[in-house]
Amino acid sequence: MDSLNHLSQDDLDRFDEEGYLFFEGLFDDDLNQRLRDDVDRMMEDRERGAKKMIMSYNELGLLTSEPCVIDRVADLMEGEKFTHHHIHARWQGKGERGVAWHHDYVQTPQTNRSHLMVHVFMYLDGLNGEVGDLLVMPGTHKKVMNGDAFMQFEFDDLPGSRTYDDLAPGSIIIVHSAVQHCRRPKPGGQTFRRYFIDTSYCQNGALWGGYNNIEEINALALEQGYDRGGKYAFLYDTTQFFERRPNIEKLDKINEGSLVLQL
Template identity: 40%
Template structure:
């Protein structure tokens, strides 16, 4: 995974992917997507991971939503409290959405930490409901700052979480981070990339999950609406 992430960042592929989302009419479909990188595609359907998601979904079928990959700089700023559940009205939690946060080198004193707020996924709250709090400590939070290399944190996508920066100015190390999300079928989910149909078609063409026909099925999504 690490060499692929390096390629994704150093060759401008991540920047090109971001451009395709920000201005799809100008940039169109990116030349390469994350799932077309062999190890990234394998990670999406990694059998031990899918077995965990099977359990959390209660054996309900689910569809792949998206994958993001990055090598965050040692001085990456914090990311304020937020959640990632994709629902415009944020008033329906009947269908489960799960994020898998992969930390290729783990988390330690040389990287920013992950902070989560247990139980917050039961709220019907906007993604940015706590963004004004920045990354400040909150009552009941759990800090994840000591994870071994290759760790994955699996959480309900509506769980509020934050990336808390390191507390000092001493240079740290790059933070290799890949996140993927999966959605319970039974409702239409809003896609986050304008080229989502192409993404799912390429996953099927690459035969990433031949034994799971719902995982890359287009019928579980609504039309793409560009964020304001």
């Protein structure tokens, strides 16, 4: 088997234990530049008040099925199919406010980790200690907790946490979405702009809370050919999602005492 885009047993063991894997300098200069150009187009459109779906930017849309990412995610999913949850992209620069400790595992209420959801953080220009550092708390995907459980610690170092501020351009990190992490604001960015993209994938077998317009997003992805001739059509499967808001309201009404008694 072509091992280029695949994970070793060591990688799989480390992911189980720590909840994340780095791939430094994974994207080549050409892909990096095409993605930077698309983020520029998108941010300039937004600044002009023209808001288009991120999937309508061809390079960013294609990134959601980029084989060097998807093949690695597939190994983590252990043979189960999975679906694309979202792509976000933006510039981070001077005055970036950061994001306090949190996790992004989409589950209501937070009760188990039976199915895998991952986020892929992409640093087109790497990390260099300016603008924002990535902090990660290894192993927190094994504890079931609310996304904001550590939020009071803001951007602090915590016992066992790790700080990443030095990464080559084109680096990605694949993170179990339930791993606690934060972006610590740092000075700098006067002459440096960080291009930050994240994508996310959810294992089939459980329904996931998705964006309200997920059907529209997936239709556009297929129309644009981001499924690469059908090979990755499974990524754009709207049937893997449920509508969050009405179900959260339903939960609020019955969320008293031990939920196990309401089964």
